[in-house]
Amino acid sequence: MNIELIAKKAGVSRATVSRVINNFPGVKETTRKKVEAVIDEVNYIPSAAARSLVRKKSNIIGTLIYNITQPFWGNYISGIEDGVSSTDYGLFFANSKEHTIFWDEQKTYKKILRNLICHGVDGIIMTFLNDLDKEDIDFLESVKIPYIVIQNCFNDPRIVSVSVDNVKGAYDATNYLIKLGHVSIGHVTSLLTSGIGKDRLKGYCNAMEQAGLEILNENIVNGGHSFKDGYWGMKQILNHENKPTAVFFGSDESAFGGIYAAKEMGLRVPEDVSVIGFDGVRDTFDHSLLLPNVTTMRQPTLEMGKRAAELMVNWLDGNEPNQKVYIYEAELIEGDTCMPLSNDTN
Amino acid sequence: MNIELIAKKAGVSRATVSRVINNFPGVKETTRKKVEAVIDEVNYIPSAAARSLVRKKSNIIGTLIYNITQPFWGNYISGIEDGVSSTDYGLFFANSKEHTIFWDEQKTYKKILRNLICHGVDGIIMTFLNDLDKEDIDFLESVKIPYIVIQNCFNDPRIVSVSVDNVKGAYDATNYLIKLGHVSIGHVTSLLTSGIGKDRLKGYCNAMEQAGLEILNENIVNGGHSFKDGYWGMKQILNHENKPTAVFFGSDESAFGGIYAAKEMGLRVPEDVSVIGFDGVRDTFDHSLLLPNVTTMRQPTLEMGKRAAELMVNWLDGNEPNQKVYIYEAELIEGDTCMPLSNDTN
DNA sequence: TATATTAATGAGAGCGCTCTCATTATTAAG
DNA sequence: CTTAATAATGAGAGCGCTCTCATTAATATA
Numbered sequence: 001m002n003i004e005l006i007a008k009k010a011g012v013s014r015a016t017v018s019r020v021i022n023n024f025p026g027v028k029e030t031t032r033k034k035v036e037a038v039i040d041e042v043n044y045i046p047s048a049a050a051r052s053l054v055r056k057k058s059n060i061i062g063t064l065i066y067n068i069t070q071p072f073w074g075n076y077i078s079g080i081e082d083g084v085s086s087t088d089y090g091l092f093f094a095n096s097k098e099h100t101i102f103w104d105e106q107k108t109y110k111k112i113l114r115n116l117i118c119h120g121v122d123g124i125i126m127t128f129l130n131d132l133d134k135e136d137i138d139f140l141e142s143v144k145i146p147y148i149v150i151q152n153c154f155n156d157p158r159i160v161s162v163s164v165d166n167v168k169g170a171y172d173a174t175n176y177l178i179k180l181g182h183v184s185i186g187h188v189t190s191l192l193t194s195g196i197g198k199d200r201l202k203g204y205c206n207a208m209e210q211a212g213l214e215i216l217n218e219n220i221v222n223g224g225h226s227f228k229d230g231y232w233g234m235k236q237i238l239n240h241e242n243k244p245t246a247v248f249f250g251s252d253e254s255a256f257g258g259i260y261a262a263k264e265m266g267l268r269v270p271e272d273v274s275v276i277g278f279d280g281v282r283d284t285f286d287h288s289l290l291l292p293n294v295t296t297m298r299q300p301t302l303e304m305g306k307r308a309a310e311l312m313v314n315w316l317d318g319n320e321p322n323q324k325v326y327i328y329e330a331e332l333i334e335g336d337t338c339m340p341l342s343n344d345t346n
Numbered sequence: 347m348n349i350e351l352i353a354k355k356a357g358v359s360r361a362t363v364s365r366v367i368n369n370f371p372g373v374k375e376t377t378r379k380k381v382e383a384v385i386d387e388v389n390y391i392p393s394a395a396a397r398s399l400v401r402k403k404s405n406i407i408g409t410l411i412y413n414i415t416q417p418f419w420g421n422y423i424s425g426i427e428d429g430v431s432s433t434d435y436g437l438f439f440a441n442s443k444e445h446t447i448f449w450d451e452q453k454t455y456k457k458i459l460r461n462l463i464c465h466g467v468d469g470i471i472m473t474f475l476n477d478l479d480k481e482d483i484d485f486l487e488s489v490k491i492p493y494i495v496i497q498n499c500f501n502d503p504r505i506v507s508v509s510v511d512n513v514k515g516a517y518d519a520t521n522y523l524i525k526l527g528h529v530s531i532g533h534v535t536s537l538l539t540s541g542i543g544k545d546r547l548k549g550y551c552n553a554m555e556q557a558g559l560e561i562l563n564e565n566i567v568n569g570g571h572s573f574k575d576g577y578w579g580m581k582q583i584l585n586h587e588n589k590p591t592a593v594f595f596g597s598d599e600s601a602f603g604g605i606y607a608a609k610e611m612g613l614r615v616p617e618d619v620s621v622i623g624f625d626g627v628r629d630t631f632d633h634s635l636l637l638p639n640v641t642t643m644r645q646p647t648l649e650m651g652k653r654a655a656e657l658m659v660n661w662l663d664g665n666e667p668n669q670k671v672y673i674y675e676a677e678l679i680e681g682d683t684c685m686p687l688s689n690d691t692n
Numbered sequence: 693t694a695t696a697t698t699a700a701t702g703a704g705a706g707c708g709c710t711c712t713c714a715t716t717a718t719t720a721a722g
Numbered sequence: 723c724t725t726a727a728t729a730a731t732g733a734g735a736g737c738g739c740t741c742t743c744a745t746t747a748a749t750a751t752a
Contacts, residue, residue: 043485043488043489045460045463045464045489046464047399047466048398048404048464048465048466049395049396049397049398049399049402049404049466050395050399051395052394052395052398052466053393053395053396053399056395058394058395058465059465060438060465063439068414068420068423068424069417069420069421069423069424069630070417070420070632071415071416071417074414074415074416074420075415077414077415077439078414078415081439081441090438090439090440090461090462090465091438091439091440092406092436092437092438092439093409093423093427093436093437093438093439094436094437095427114391115436116436117391118391118392118394119394119404119405119406119436120393120394120395120398139389142389143389143391226632227632227633227634227635253632253633256632256633256636257633259636260633260635260636284415285631286416286572286573286574286599286602287573287599287602287603287606287637288573289573289606290602290605290606290636290637290638291633291636292636
């Protein structure tokens with residue numbers, strides 16, 4: 001079933017059918033009705049391939065999201081979907097699993113991106129946890145395809161990104177603990193191979209310095225975003241003689257791990273040690289009531305995903321983003337895992 | 347950059363370039379090298395649209411998954427991705443959110459499916475929780491596009507499906523409780539508007555009947571797969587005078603809700619009431635150690651997703667599945683939420 | 693060296709649309 | 723009723739590939 005047959009059946013030319021399909025003006029109402037009737041009758045759907053070929057546009061946006069099986073990342077997809085849902089664009093999907101990018105030699109970013117382009121996407125929305133390889137950017141630039149990075153922010157002037165202000169978020173988190181009277185504050189970082197981890201560490205340091213508090217190496221543990229990372233990080237931190245009275249974790253999952261570790265060591269949260277996380281994922285779990293109500297810096301992942309999608313849609317429609325860097329603020333969500341330092345009667 | 351230009355640059359015809367791109371035989375080695383050099387030099391990637399048009403095949407498989415922000419469903423995507431990862435196929439993505447299908451009038455199945463087809467997918471892998479509307483099937487059949495349903499199984503002979511044996515799984519779960527000596531066993535169902543919920547209820551009834559145990563209406567609560575459903579279901583069940591000593595939940599999330607409700611009512615799990623769930627999602631959460639180690643019937647979602655993808659890939663490559671219904675077995679995973687009935691010294 | 697056979701390559705049609713531009717139908721103006 | 727203006731429609735080229743079939747190059751055989 002093609003446009004030719006529809007035209008024949010309706011007794012008009014292909015051009016007229018095309019006008020009807022695309023809702024173009026300049027078709028007499030009676031003709032339009034006639035054509036629409038035929039289209040409905042035979043359940044005609046125009047060939048996407050033919051359209052893409054002549055328009056040089058597939059109306060498909062490629063997405064490369066770190067690990068959608070975790071709600072934190074899944075929410076980005078949801079946001080992106082929100083952003084495209086009222087448009088003619090659809091989503092092509094690459095890589096849903098963490099290990100694929102990190103450990104699978106066969107699947108470097110470049111190969112995944114290449115695969116995306118081979119399938120004809122018009123633009124790409126992606127998360128990059130590790131700092132983007134120069135080679136990857138060069139590749140994207142060379143194929144001249146619009147791309148937007150979410151979650152991570154780069155100082156490369158070529159990259160459009162949507163992310164949270166990690167320095168400020170970490171600063172706010174640390175400062176919240178300081179305001180509660182804590183002076184000895186630990187930090188289990190997120191991945192320091194990414195700008196995200198580095199920025200959060202920087203925010204932590206900024207807050208400590210500004211408050212005139214000493215930054216102790218033994219209070220900073222190189223971690224990651226997983227439960228396990230938080231678990232081991234917390235063990236390490238709490239094993240010191242002068243253990244901190246509060247710990248800032250680079251992610252909520254790692255904070256959960258830290259809380260678990262503290263309990264295992266016979267320490268109460270927050271009575272013995274306060275804990276603050278980052279991300280704000282708790283509510284995304286159906287079983288959130290079973291999880292510690294962790295105090296955290298919430299990232300508006302849904303909004304950010306949506307924003308990225310909207311920017312991309314507009315871009316593909318001819319309106320290049322007028323900024324390179326779109327920054328959101330992480331919001332402090334007070335849970336039950338922080339309390340004022342008991343010695344301190346503020 | 348198109349095949350014409352590559353041909354010109356390499357001093358050969360378009361046909362030869364095409365042969366090289368597609369790794370077809372009958373090209374002299376020296377010619378092949380020459381063409382490949384040009385392709386590499388200009389970073390040429392063939393137009394997906396043009397290819398699709400002439401081949402009448404986009405090599406894109408559409409997926410319609412219930413709610414990817416929950417790991418249970420996200421795992422299906424992971425499995426599907428596993429199944430296509432070593433092939434030339436890619437994934438197009440529709441609908442990531444529960445509400446979109448259930449509550450958004452604008453997004454009926456048919457519209458989503460139509461959208462998928464408009465974007466040119468070759469086949470569709472989808473989850474349908476509610477029983478598939480006859481109209482939806484008719485539509486899919488009318489556009490003659492291969493589709494595979496995962497997670498739900500229909501007795502419509504036209505539908506290829508990959509799912510778990512829900513009757514047997516529920517039977518096994520209930521029987522496990524019976525073998526532990528329980529005689530008064532409750533059931534918080536999953537959605538009874540879906541075959542899944544009905545089948546699990548049936549399995550429960552089968553086991554009870556076979557054991558000669560009475561099926562009490564007050565022990566069966568119409569629920570759903572969410573935490574909330576389990577929570578309210580459990581409250582209802584435990585409020586009866588002769589409350590059951592064990593409860594089978596239609597999902598793990600609802601089991602979590604049930605466990606939470608029991609605790610709230612001052613009852614211990616499993617000492618006062620045993621709980622068994624369905625799905626086997628606990629390990630998919632990074633913070634699984636913080637969750638009750640619920641006894642459950644694990645569904646091999648990853649394998650099922652992979653299988654569906656493989657079936658689809660083969661189908662699109664010309665080999666129609668030789669069965670209509672692919673059934674997996676749910677596997678009993680013994681956790682810490684069940685114990686023998688104390689009165690019973692078996 | 694001439695001929696038969698096989699390997700390598702090219703010419704050209706066609707996939708199903710869109711879009712420009714020419715043509716025809718319709719209405720308005722004189 | 724004729725002409726000018728506008729509205730509606732159609733003809734046809736072209737998007738970038740694939741694939742068949744014809745042609746030419748290379749090799750084997752006599």
